[in-house]
Amino acid sequence: MDISASALTAQRFRMDVIAENIANAQTTRTASGQPYRRKITLMGQREPQIPFSERLKSARQAVGNGVRVTAVIEDESPLNPVYDPNHPDADENGYVQMPNVNTVVEMIDMMSATRSYEANVTVVNAFKNMAMKALEIGR
Amino acid sequence: MIKGIFTHSDYLEKALDASWLRNEVISNNIANVDTPNFKSSAVKFESIFNEAITSKKINAKKTNPRHLDFGKKSIEPVVVKRNDTANRMDGNNVDIESEQIDLVKNVIYYNTLIEKYKAETDRIRAAINEGK
Numbered sequence: 001m002d003i004s005a006s007a008l009t010a011q012r013f014r015m016d017v018i019a020e021n022i023a024n025a026q027t028t029r030t031a032s033g034q035p036y037r038r039k040i041t042l043m044g045q046r047e048p049q050i051p052f053s054e055r056l057k058s059a060r061q062a063v064g065n066g067v068r069v070t071a072v073i074e075d076e077s078p079l080n081p082v083y084d085p086n087h088p089d090a091d092e093n094g095y096v097q098m099p100n101v102n103t104v105v106e107m108i109d110m111m112s113a114t115r116s117y118e119a120n121v122t123v124v125n126a127f128k129n130m131a132m133k134a135l136e137i138g139r
Numbered sequence: 140m141i142k143g144i145f146t147h148s149d150y151l152e153k154a155l156d157a158s159w160l161r162n163e164v165i166s167n168n169i170a171n172v173d174t175p176n177f178k179s180s181a182v183k184f185e186s187i188f189n190e191a192i193t194s195k196k197i198n199a200k201k202t203n204p205r206h207l208d209f210g211k212k213s214i215e216p217v218v219v220k221r222n223d224t225a226n227r228m229d230g231n232n233v234d235i236e237s238e239q240i241d242l243v244k245n246v247i248y249y250n251t252l253i254e255k256y257k258a259e260t261d262r263i264r265a266a267i268n269e270g271k
Binding site for chain 1: 162165172175218243250
């Protein structure tokens with residue numbers, strides 16, 4: 001159950017990052033003065049925390065412990081120059097550097113995150129049903 | 140006589156534990172569907188169980204009651220890496236559809252085992268109550 005819970009948390013976090021990307025698709029000036037850059041969520045395996053003695057005798061050693069978000073990195077792909085000389089952030093040639101957020105890509109990512117979330121909800125329900133069934137023993 | 144009455148349910152218990160472990164492994168696979176370079180795992184149990192109950196035990200000459208017979212295999216599930224699915228571009232080989240199917244199969248298997256276990260306890264209870 002904890003495994004699926006960690007995945008639900010990670011997918012929700014990914015969803016938050018996607019929402020931030022879409023919300024900032026037109027942001028030309030962030031706190032650092034630079035245009036907004038698309039953020040990418042990196043995921044990694046969460047390693048099981050089992051004492052060494054347990055590891056030796058138990059088959060559980062190979063069962064993972066779910067997933068976690070390891071880092072959020074900025075997409076280093078080039079920004080999107082748009083000709084708009086009246087814009088306050090335009091350079092001397094009249095170009096504004098727009099964020100490298102592609103709304104279509106973000107939408108696809110969002111769908112992927114939603115589906116992964118749903119898959120994990122299915123697993124939680126399966127676990128729940130099994131546990132409830134086990135309670136019927138001896139009734 | 141009393142010694143043998145739980146033999147059958149002991150086997151069922153082993154299978155139930157293996158099935159629960161399998162569910163954990165499947166849930167870990169599904170949780171890591173977006174993790175680069177993750178390799179999915181599976182639980183091997185039925186073949187181990189079959190081997191253990193069909194293999195012949197050799198009775199050893201024992202000088203201590205705690206000595207074990209030869210060739211007695213333990214019935215424990217083993218987690219193995221899956222290598223029957225294709226790697227994606229990011230090095231991840233989780234096949235989400237096959238994991239979902241395995242999950243459904245495993246839940247049905249678990250529920251079946253629980254029903255068998257319940258039937259077993261009902262039989263023992265009937266014997267205790269002299270069939271009343």
